[in-house]
Amino acid sequence: MLTMKNVTKVFRTEMVETHALRELTLEVKSGEFVAVTGPSGSGKTTFLNIAGLLDDFTGGEYRLDGVEVRQLGDRARSKLRNEKIGFVFQSFNLIPDLNLFDNVDVPLRYRGFTRGERRQRIERALERVGLASRIRHFPAELSGGQQQRVAIARAIAGDPKLLLADEPTGNLDSQMAREVMQLLEELNAGGTVVVIVTHDPEIAARAQRNVHIVDGVASHLDRGPALVSPALRTA
Amino acid sequence: MDFLPILSTLRRHRTAATLVVLEIALTCAIVSNAVFLIRERLARMDTPSGVVEEELVRVRLIGIGQTADAAALTAQDLVALRAIPGVKSVASTNQVPFGNSGWNSSVSSIPDDVSGSTTASLYMGTQDLLETWGVRLIAGRDFTPEEYVDADAKDAKVSSAIVTRALAERLFPGQSPLGRTLYLGSDPETIVGVIDELARPNDRNGPESAAYSMVLPLSISYTTGGTYLIRVEPGRGGEVLAAVDATLTKVAANRIFTHLESLTEVRDSYFRKDRSMAYLLIGVSLALLIITALGIVGLASFWVQQRTRQIGIRRALGASRGDILRYFLLENFILATMGIVVGMGLAYALNHWLMDAYAVPRLPATVLPIGAVALWLLGQLAVLAPALRAARISPAIATRSV
Known part of the structure; x- marks a missing residue:
């Protein structure tokens, strides 16, 4: 699904050159649930930005679902991002001026679905996250956990193959976090590849595989059962 | 088309949107009437004399005694x-x-x-x-x-x-x-x-x-x-x-020559007030159009700055640079259209008042579509620079911490 070979990312200013990713090689296969961990400043977000086609990389190769992304122009990258990837962000990133229906509708409009199909997908996605009754509400009228569920609905409404989650439970209390993780696991069980970026070892422990990034260098780890918090495991 | 979501967004930014709509409406009303009056003046200045003006000179003289x-x-x-x-x-x-x-x-x-x-x-x-x-x-x-x-x-x-x-x-x-x-x-x-x-x-x-x-x-x-x-x-x-x-x-x-001049000078002198009025109206119209354009640039720039993260989110969710550009152009088009619709009503009201107060002719219907197209173009041109700036916002903004 996602193959990176020797991917590097260098941020350059006039004075300084920062290597955010160094020769990162990673493969995520269909059906996997992978957690990317690491301390702050390790390169996790840079990895997520590149994996999500949100940012360019400096060197190496990256194939997403068989497509080499390096040479793609803005239009093709945006299309690929829209069709293949669903995003869940730490701060939800809902558009405050739009109600839930319109928020979930945003990526679907760029996809070019018909009005009827969009409506169907929006209702189904919101029903999936348990918020169908709040369809005309605005984000400010929801709790943090509900907002994140809307973000998940928005991410899955287009049936992406890959779900990229950036600290999805970072702004939630433990109960809400548990619900969100459960949703992500259900999606993964349905065949969606989930890559979750987190610095929380308890969240990482729920993934099938961990990739640990330190100073832009990745090491691949199996999940350690001892890291799984009893609270999360019983959820 | 993002028509309905844009309307929803504008409803939630009602004050700023209303101010721009009013600005466009007033400009539409004043400029439509001004353009009409300018056309009237120019047409008057073009009145044919029927004589070969460029070949004629006149001498006015008075005898003494x-x-x-x-x-x-x-x-x-x-x-x-x-x-x-x-x-x-x-x-x-x-x-x-x-x-x-x-x-x-x-x-x-x-x-x-x-x-x-x-x-x-x-x-x-x-x-x-x-x-x-x-x-x-x-x-x-x-x-x-x-x-x-x-x-x-x-x-x-x-x-x-x-x-x-x-x-x-x-x-x-x-x-x-x-x-x-x-x-x-x-x-x-x-x-x-x-x-x-x-x-x-x-x-x-x-x-x-x-x-x-x-x-x-x-x-x-x-x-x-x-x-x-x-x-x-x-x-x-x-x-x-x-x-x-x-x-x-x-x-x-024993004669005094009061005027030695060509007939083109006679015409120029006769229509001097019309020319001055036309220039004045052109100046006022241009000033209004510039002020309106600056208002649109100002508001669009402010909205782009205010919505930087939102734009990044849209980009992350699949919007191309072209989609973002079109979004802002469409938003401006909607505002301009609202302003033009209100402005057309105001233009006729202003014309009605001018007809009563100064006996100017009725505003012809052809002036309004011309004014509308001019204001649409002005709006699109004014919003272009902020919209291009918005289109350059990186989708990676979406993953930055608030």
């Missing part, structure tokens, strides 16, 4: 002027088109018509007047030498007249005016010729009668008419005018 035989002196003057190199033709007359002061008379197709008469400008002059003007005779003939009467003679009366097409149509609608009789009060004149156009010296009798002129074969002396009209070879007006003073002074010294 009593002149024993004004007619004889006028004849000598005309001979002397005709001899100036570059002069094609000369006539003594009482007035010129756009000369401002003019002679008028009520005229009718029936004698002593009190209620149905119209007002026409009365041109009179020596032989060669029509040739000097270079007017186009479209029917009938010029006056014969026998028809000319000395205007200074006691009880001078003429029996023929040449009228403009507009006056002929006014007096004898749908009929040939040749051989018909018109009346200046109770004095009958037979129409012997029709000229295409001859503008009045002024339009103080109203624009509808601005083309009502007639010519009488009254040989007028310089002491009565005060004007010599000289037709020159193209490009020699300055040279001829420079020679006029010395030439006429040689004939008789």
Whole structure:
């Protein structure tokens, strides 16, 4: 699904050159649930930005679902991002001026679905996250956990193959976090590849595989059962 | 199309959106009326005189003291002027088109018509007047030498007249005016010729009668008419005018020349106020359009800055740079359309008030679509730079911490 070979990312200013990713090689296969961990400043977000086609990389190769992304122009990258990837962000990133229906509708409009199909997908996605009754509400009228569920609905409404989650439970209390993780696991069980970026070892422990990034260098780890918090495991 | 979500967003930013809509509406109302008034002024300035202005110069003069035989002196003057190199033709007359002061008379197709008469400008002059003007005779003939009467003679009366097409149509609608009789009060004149156009010296009798002129074969002396009209070879007006003073002074010294000028200068002077008003209105309109454009740039820039993260989120969710550009252009189009719709109503209200207060004509419906297109284009141009800035926002903004 996602193959990176020797991917590097260098941020350059006039004075300084920062290597955010160094020769990162990673493969995520269909059906996997992978957690990317690491301390702050390790390169996790840079990895997520590149994996999500949100940012360019400096060197190496990256194939997403068989497509080499390096040479793609803005239009093709945006299309690929829209069709293949669903995003869940730490701060939800809902558009405050739009109600839930319109928020979930945003990526679907760029996809070019018909009005009827969009409506169907929006209702189904919101029903999936348990918020169908709040369809005309605005984000400010929801709790943090509900907002994140809307973000998940928005991410899955287009049936992406890959779900990229950036600290999805970072702004939630433990109960809400548990619900969100459960949703992500259900999606993964349905065949969606989930890559979750987190610095929380308890969240990482729920993934099938961990990739640990330190100073832009990745090491691949199996999940350690001892890291799984009893609270999360019983959820 | 993001039409409905944009409307939803605008509803939530009602104050800023309303201010821009009002700004566009006021600009639409004022500029539509201003453009209309400018067009009116420009059309007025383009009024054809019917004479070959670029070949004509006029000399206005006043005699000092009593002149024993004004007619004889006028004849000598005309001979002397005709001899100036570059002069094609000369006539003594009482007035010129756009000369401002003019002679008028009520005229009718029936004698002593009190209620149905119209007002026409009365041109009179020596032989060669029509040739000097270079007017186009479209029917009938010029006056014969026998028809000319000395205007200074006691009880001078003429029996023929040449009228403009507009006056002929006014007096004898749908009929040939040749051989018909018109009346200046109770004095009958037979129409012997029709000229295409001859503008009045002024339009103080109203624009509808601005083309009502007639010519009488009254040989007028310089002491009565005060004007010599000289037709020159193209490009020699300055040279001829420079020679006029010395030439006429040689004939008789006791005269003062009040005006030595070309007819294009006469026209320029006559329409000076219209030109000033047109420039003023153009200036005000441009200033308003610039202020509106700056308002749109300001608001769009503010919204782009305010929505930087939102734009990044949209980009992350699949919007291309083109989608973001189109979003802001469409948003501006919606605001401009609202402003134009309100502005059209205001434009008609303003026009209605101007009609009542200053008797300006009704705003033609064609002005509004032109104004609307201009404001749409202005809006799109004004929002382009902020929209391009928005389109350059990286989707990676979405993953940055708040």
